[in-house]
Amino acid sequence: MTSTDYKQLKNCRRIGLFDSGVGGLTVLDKLNRLSSDEDGNGATAREFVYLGDTARCPYGDRSPGEIVSFMSEIVSWLVSKNVDGIVVACNTSASVALDSARRQVAVPIFDLIAPTAEYVGKLGRKVGVMATTATVKAKAFSKAIHQVNANVDVVEIACPDLVPVIERGEAGLDSTSVLLEKYARTLSKEKVEVLVWGCTHFPFLSQSFSRVLEHQLVVIDPAKLLLNLEPGQDNIPAPDTLVDSKHSIYVTGDPFDFARSAGICLGYSLDTVNGITVDELSGPVSKSTNTHLKKSETSDNIPIVPAI
Known part of the structure; x- marks a missing residue:
């Protein structure tokens, strides 16, 4: 990615991201922090749609054909969510299926x-x-x-x-x-x-x-x-939570398991995780099953130890 590509990403206001599981949250976390920092008032200047394909995780031992198929379904689904840019927060997908995905959809796709x-x-x-x-x-x-x-x-x-x-x-x-x-x-x-x-x-x-x-x-x-940051740059304030009215997180597996692991890894809770089925990625998008997690439930039952 060139500096021109980064400027294009900064211009995206509703960004889709995906990974096989919680790993892509390392990318979303930094995007969220940077967006809040850019806004200047602590409010998030962008909207994010994140998909964790936990039902088919891990991708690392999948065949190239499977990965191409998964990524094709996911980018189409993200486009249906009206994103104006997609970040491939899964290097396994990018290493195998990036070119075919870019040919498939009109929105810009960014890789790491x-x-x-x-x-x-x-x-x-x-x-x-x-x-x-x-x-x-x-x-x-x-x-x-x-x-x-x-x-x-x-x-x-x-x-x-x-x-x-x-x-x-x-x-x-x-x-x-x-x-x-x-x-x-x-x-x-x-x-x-x-x-x-x-x-x-x-x-x-x-x-x-x-x-x-x-x-x-x-x-x-x-x-x-x-995000055009230096490798040692860690001075962007962490949010209290990742999900608000402008953020949506979806998983194809168990929402509670995802929220638990995410809370441990991130060091803060996810307010809402939406459960969808793998079939919804390739078919008509139907109403998702929302799993609402109160902060008290996360704080009391999950040992929160930030790992990044």
């Missing part, structure tokens, strides 16, 4: 891989990318980075066991830190200098991963680069 490649390619340092199996097989990041700088050494590491852990709300557990140790050893062995979170779920692991790293790394969250 292009701005990441543009930034990392200019650093000229050895890069490690932790991503899903499908993204690694597609060599999406290495291809994009080499288009910017063919001399950059890129190591892509498949991490098939991490998305399920995050979806269960276990990012901060000691058992997850133990799981991450093998990836830390690989990065150290490969002498990686720059780490890219190649899956939008993985920024939720930042705190746990920092405890097991064997050497200092520059860690890149592509969502920040999408």
Whole structure:
């Protein structure tokens, strides 16, 4: 993504985002914070429609054909929600199906891989990318980075066991830190200098991963680069909640499970999660089932530990 593309995204007033699960909330969270900051009064200047395809999560072990089909259904559904821009908050989908989706709909579609490649390619340092199996097989990041700088050494590491852990709300557990140790050893062995979170779920692991790293790394969250932020920029105030009258979150799986995991990962609650069926993505859109979660229910029953 170029600076011109970023300006185009800033001009979008109703933005659709999607992921296989809670991972895309790392992108929505930053968009929401930035929009509130731009407004100047703490009010959100944009509307967001988010879809978590949790009924078919994870995407990382799906075939390319399945992923293309899923993304085709989702972008059409988002367009039916009158969005004027779509952010692919799922790098697995972007690595396999981005071009076909852009041919399918008229609204602009933004991905995270292009701005990441543009930034990392200019650093000229050895890069490690932790991503899903499908993204690694597609060599999406290495291809994009080499288009910017063919001399950059890129190591892509498949991490098939991490998305399920995050979806269960276990990012901060000691058992997850133990799981991450093998990836830390690989990065150290490969002498990686720059780490890219190649899956939008993985920024939720930042705190746990920092405890097991064997050497200092520059860690890149592509969502920040999408929004033209510096990788170390963390001074945008966090909201008390993500969902208000101008925000809509939908999931194809269980809304309560999603809200629970999201609350643990984000460190704040989701007020409303709408449950829809997979069939609604490919057929006529019918009335969704709303799941309203009171703040007291989330605060009392879910250990809120921010992971980003």
